[in-house]
Amino acid sequence: xxxQTSKIRLLIxxxxxxxxGALEALLGLEPDIEVVASADNGVTAAELAREVQxxxxxxDLEMPQADGLDAAKAILEHGSPRIIIVTRHARPGVLRxxxxxxxxxxxxxxxxxxxxxxxxxxxxxxKRYIDPEIAAAALTAERCPLTDRELDALRSSRSTKSVQEIxxxxxxxxGTVRNYLSSAMAKLGASSRHEAADQAWQQGxx
Amino acid sequence: xxxQTSKIRLLIxxxxxxxxGALEALLGLEPDIEVVASADNGVTAAELAREVQxxxxxxDLEMPQADGLDAAKAILEHGSPRIIIVTRHARPGVLRxxxxxxxxxxxxxxxxxxxxxxxxxxxxxxKRYIDPEIAAAALTAERCPLTDRELDALRSSRSTKSVQEIxxxxxxxxGTVRNYLSSAMAKLGASSRHEAADQAWQQGxx
DNA sequence: CGACACCCGTGACAAATGTCACGAGAATTC
DNA sequence: GAATTCTCGTGACATTTGTCACGGGTGTCG
Numbered sequence: 199x200x201x202q203t204s205k206i207r208l209l210i211x212x213x214x215x216x217x218x219g220a221l222e223a224l225l226g227l228e229p230d231i232e233v234v235a236s237a238d239n240g241v242t243a244a245e246l247a248r249e250v251q252x253x254x255x256x257x258d259l260e261m262p263q264a265d266g267l268d269a270a271k272a273i274l275e276h277g278s279p280r281i282i283i284v285t286r287h288a289r290p291g292v293l294r295x296x297x298x299x300x301x302x303x304x305x306x307x308x309x310x311x312x313x314x315x316x317x318x319x320x321x322x323x324x325k326r327y328i329d330p331e332i333a334a335a336a337l338t339a340e341r342c343p344l345t346d347r348e349l350d351a352l353r354s355s356r357s358t359k360s361v362q363e364i365x366x367x368x369x370x371x372x373g374t375v376r377n378y379l380s381s382a383m384a385k386l387g388a389s390s391r392h393e394a395a396d397q398a399w400q401q402g403x404x
Numbered sequence: 405x406x407x408q409t410s411k412i413r414l415l416i417x418x419x420x421x422x423x424x425g426a427l428e429a430l431l432g433l434e435p436d437i438e439v440v441a442s443a444d445n446g447v448t449a450a451e452l453a454r455e456v457q458x459x460x461x462x463x464d465l466e467m468p469q470a471d472g473l474d475a476a477k478a479i480l481e482h483g484s485p486r487i488i489i490v491t492r493h494a495r496p497g498v499l500r501x502x503x504x505x506x507x508x509x510x511x512x513x514x515x516x517x518x519x520x521x522x523x524x525x526x527x528x529x530x531k532r533y534i535d536p537e538i539a540a541a542a543l544t545a546e547r548c549p550l551t552d553r554e555l556d557a558l559r560s561s562r563s564t565k566s567v568q569e570i571x572x573x574x575x576x577x578x579g580t581v582r583n584y585l586s587s588a589m590a591k592l593g594a595s596s597r598h599e600a601a602d603q604a605w606q607q608g609x610x
Numbered sequence: 611c612g613a614c615a616c617c618c619g620t621g622a623c624a625a626a627t628g629t630c631a632c633g634a635g636a637a638t639t640c
Numbered sequence: 641g642a643a644t645t646c647t648c649g650t651g652a653c654a655t656t657t658g659t660c661a662c663g664g665g666t667g668t669c670g
Contacts, residue, residue, distance in 0.1 A: 214492065219517020220426030227429055286420070311425020345616065359596055361657075374618055380658055390565060390658085392598060551647065567626075580649050586628055597627085 205232040206322045209252040209279070211243035211269060213261045221256070221314075228315045240264025244272035252279050254322055259285035259292065267292070270299050280321045288329065290336035291402020303327045342403045343385050351378040352395045353404045411438040412528045415458040415485070417449035417475060418442075419467045427462070427520075434521045446470025450478035458485050460528055465491035465498065473498075476505050486527045494535065496542035497608020509533045549591050550609065557584040558601045559610045 208231055212218040215238065222233050235250045237243035241263045247255055255273055259266035270281045282303030283296050296304055303321045305314065306329055317327045344352070347368075354364040361379075365372040379391045388394035398404045414437055418424040421444065428439045441456045443449035447469045453461055461479055465472035476487045488509030489502050502510055509527045511520065512535055523533045550558070553574075560570040567585075571578040585597045594600035604610050 214513040215516045216490070216511075216513045216520060217423050217426065217517075219520075220423065220430040223430035223433055223517070224426040284422070305422075307420040307422045310421045311423075311429070314422060314425075347617065359599065371619060373620060376658070377619085377660095378617095380660090383658080393565070553648070576648095577650065579651065582626095582628065583630095583649075586630090589628080595628090 205230055206254060206318060207232055207234045207250070207252045208318065209233075209235040209237070209243065209247055209250065209255045211237045211240065211256070211261065211266070212258040212284075213238045214258075224311060225315060225318070231315065231318060240266065240269035240272070243269045244276075247273040247279060248276045251277055254282060254318055255279050256282050256284060256318070259283055260287075267295060267299060267301075270296070270301055274300060282317065282321055282327075287400075288332040288335075289400055289402035290332070291342070293328070293332055293336045293402070295402065297328075304332060305329050306332060342398075342401065344382055344398065344403065345378075348378045348382040348385075349398070349404055351375055352382055352391070352398050355379065355391045356395045356399065356404070411436055412460060412524060413438055413440045413456070413458045414524065415439075415441040415443070415449065415453055415456065415461045417444070417446065417462070417467065417472070418464040418490070419444050420464075430517060431521060431524070437521065437524060446472065446475035446478070449475045450482075453479040453485060454482045457483055460488060460524055461485050462488050462490060462524070465489055466493075473501060473505060473507075476502070476507055480506060488523065488527055488533075493606075494538040494541075495606060495608035496538070499534070499538055499542045500608070503534075510538060511535050512538060550588055550604065551584075554584045554588040554591075555604070555610055557581050558588055558597070558604045561585065561597045562601045562605065562610070 208225060210218055210221055210233055212221065218236055218238065222236060225231050226233055234252055235246040237246055240261050243255070243257065244264070255270070257266040257269050261269070264272070266283050266285070270283070273279065273281065280302040281300070282305065283301050284305055284307060285292070286307050288306040293304055303317055303326065305317060305327070309329065320327050350368055351364060354367050358364050358367060361372050361375050365375045368375065379394070383389070383391060383394045386394045386397050388397055395404070414431065416424055416427055416439055418427065424442055424444065428442060431437050432439055440458055441452040443452050446467050449461070449463065450470070461476070463472040463475050467475070470478070472489050472491070476489070479485065479487065486508040487506070488511065489507050490511055490513060491498070492513045494512040499510055509523055509532065511523055511533070515535065526533050556574055557570060560573050564570050564573065567578050567581050571581045574581065585600065589595065589597060589600045592600045592603045594603055601610070
């Protein structure tokens with residue numbers, strides 16, 4: 199791939215131009231890193247990755263079109279760069295899914311800026327890097343106690359408002375939906391379905 | 405203050421270390437800009453501003469402790485730097501409040517990175533800069549149709565869940581609160597108070 | 611087989627929520 | 641002064657929501 203003398207070839211994807219540009223500037227200062235591509239959404243990130251074959255892809259998790267995990271999946275189908283996910287809200291369940299996708303690095307945006315270059319070097323050297331805070335949270339967080347249908351109901355209840363509509367979406371009777379939501383709320387200790395749906399989302403279960 | 409030869413003295417405040425560091429790197433590359441202070445919340449930003457007396461303060465809107473507007477207010481009590489607000493979600497109402505605080509610049513994080521330095525120079529030269537997209541949105545957006553009490557109720561309903569608790573917070577009867585929420589929902593075309601509160605927040609009314 | 615967990619549905623009930631009609635007070639206008 | 645409009649407030653009402661108890665069906669595991 200890249201020998202001792204050549205630079206680490208980096209792709210950056212973030213939908214906020216200001217931040218992407220700033221990251222380019224920050225990392226461009228490093229003598230052993232070269233930014234070879236940048237994108238503002240997951241789809242073009244995947245396309246660019248196929249073209250330029252970078253060593254490392256630095257992907258923001260929250261992006262329009264396709265998020266960081268979608269992009270990682272697409273990228274790994276046509277190449278084998280190392281992937282680092284950057285995120286604002288680090289949720290345990292998301293970390294699990296990221297690791298399932300063979301992601302090599304996972305850092306929150308609260309990471310000190312100086313650290314990032316080191317993480318990139320470590321990952322380029324074949325190591326993996328997981329933010330210790332998030333790792334701890336993911337390990338202490340118990341497994342999702344909800345059943346599949348309960349998760350379906352919660353998912354629908356985030357976008358839809360009335361039980362009727364949720365029932366129609368899932369092809370169920372309204373009573374059943376309320377039962378699922380009720381039991382989910384009981385398991386999560388929430389007092390409204392919105393609260394329960396929020397919690398489930400925070401954990402990365404939906 | 406600063407004559408032709410001296411650099412623009414800049415304070416940066418953003419709670420995400422990664423972004424703050426990246427911005428420092430980006431702007432540090434400019435020959436006529438010098439980052440003299442940086443903070444990760446509004447309170448320390450205000451304290452630092454009093455100490456180092458920067459020419460320009462670049463404040464993120466979303467910060468813990470005190471947000472960008474709070475910080476701007478505090479800063480302007482003990483000095484007269486020019487303030488630039490940076491934000492992820494640019495809401496029309498927030499722009500209005502920012503202008504009321506004598507803020508000199510208002511840019512979203514979707515601004516191209518190269519632009520930012522130019523904005524800083526313009527503002528340092530005494531001009532004002534408002535992102536055209538947000539300005540247009542703020543001008544087309546009609547004035548808030550809600551009464552003061554309706555706004556109070558919506559504000560409370562974002563943090564509190566039951567009508568009872570909202571009523572206690574506002575020293576009102578539960579029935580009155582429900583009326584305010586109901587009329588607010590009618591005015592906004594929402595079908596639940598959460599939806600209405602969300603809309604009002606999106607517009608920057610609360 | 612029995613025990614168990616999950617899926618789907620029903621009916622009934624209390625509490626919370628949203629809607630409505632109505633009234634008191636203040637300000638404006640004729 | 642009377643009519644009008646606006647805001648703020650109260651109480652009654654139907655609907656929605658969340659809870660509970662129950663039953664039938666399916667598949668898995670010991």
